[in-house]
Amino acid sequence: MPDQPFASSAFTRTILSHAQQSGLCQDQLLARAGISLSWLDGQGQHIPAHLVEQLWNECESAGAGATFGCELVNGMATACLQGLNILLDSAATLRASLACFVEFLPRVTNCVVAELEEVDGQARLHVRAAEQLPHYFGLDAATLSLVRNIARRVGRAPCEVFVAVSLTSQQAAGPWLHSVGIAVEEGPYPCLTLPLASLDQPLLGANPFLHQSMLRRWQTEAAQHARSDSLDMARHWLTAGDQPIERIAERLGYRQPSNFIRAFRKQFGITPKQFRLGCAEPV
Known part of the structure; x- marks a missing residue:
């Protein structure tokens, strides 16, 4: 979301x-x-x-x-x-x-x-x-x-x-x-x-090595942020409908449902199935 x-x-x-x-x-x-x-x-x-x-x-x-x-x-x-x-x-x-x-x-x-x-x-x-x-x-x-x-x-x-x-x-x-x-x-x-x-126009402070290093950092952080957003969307889909977990994983771009389950558990401490069944998230 x-x-x-x-x-x-x-x-x-x-x-x-x-x-x-x-x-x-x-x-x-x-x-x-x-x-x-x-x-x-x-x-x-x-x-x-x-x-x-x-x-x-x-x-x-x-x-x-x-x-x-x-x-x-x-x-x-x-x-x-x-x-x-x-x-x-x-x-x-x-x-x-x-x-x-x-x-x-x-x-x-x-x-x-x-x-x-x-x-x-x-x-x-x-x-x-x-x-x-x-x-x-x-x-x-x-x-x-x-x-x-x-x-x-x-x-x-x-x-x-x-x-x-x-x-x-x-x-x-x-x-x-x-x-x-x-x-x-x-x-x-x-x-x-x-x-x-x-x-x-070339920039006075151009530094290819520094620029590429910084660019990789920002791209990595942006990707991590996007993955976090997609897992938030997964929580919405898990509670708002009856889509199979495999289908939700596919919609979020995970090739293997197991990778989605692993990422979800790492982010929220429980599996998608446990979340759907109403298990409380740990505090």
Whole structure:
């Protein structure tokens, strides 16, 4: 079954860190947003998206200025991507870098979906909402982080890389983009437009060995995540119908039912048959 909308705990920590620097009280923000401080301890932890959205709202209510999201760009680049920035920096070309960004962004947050479109001699990086459009603080942080980091990777000024950037009507990133010579348009969601030829621009930090090592790690983690999702779907099918276990295993891509049974027992501590018969999962 699909993940519930989430943002990484690293992203949430970045918001709180900047809020404190702005004179806002972290404890009050967390309490009002319904986020437990213990949730922020581990790497790779997920925070429900609606709570992160509430955190944005509480920052605004507590007095954060309109450019609050724009000021998060340094933290976004270093902490929030959980190592994804290393994978993107070490790619051979901007095309390869953006392909990794589009593919693996859902491992960091599934609140937004990135899509790279090539049309009419231009490359357009769309950053759409998976469900409802996030608070404009988050959109500003994401937009400016992408602009700055893409320009940094190719070693050129932002105005030499981007044709235009579309922002929503609420976003406050326009003045900064204008200040570096980028045309700003209004749209339903952020969209970064570049010349198509720039996708094949070699990156300054290209490192084939490092990139392939990082890529294998991210691909492995994505595969593990997908297997976990499929086993959750198996639990649904086991309780929602009378499909034979062999058929469920086949639908989930297991060539041998025994492999499915082994994976299910490793994940949940009981066999699919025991689960179907109503045996309680161990605690």
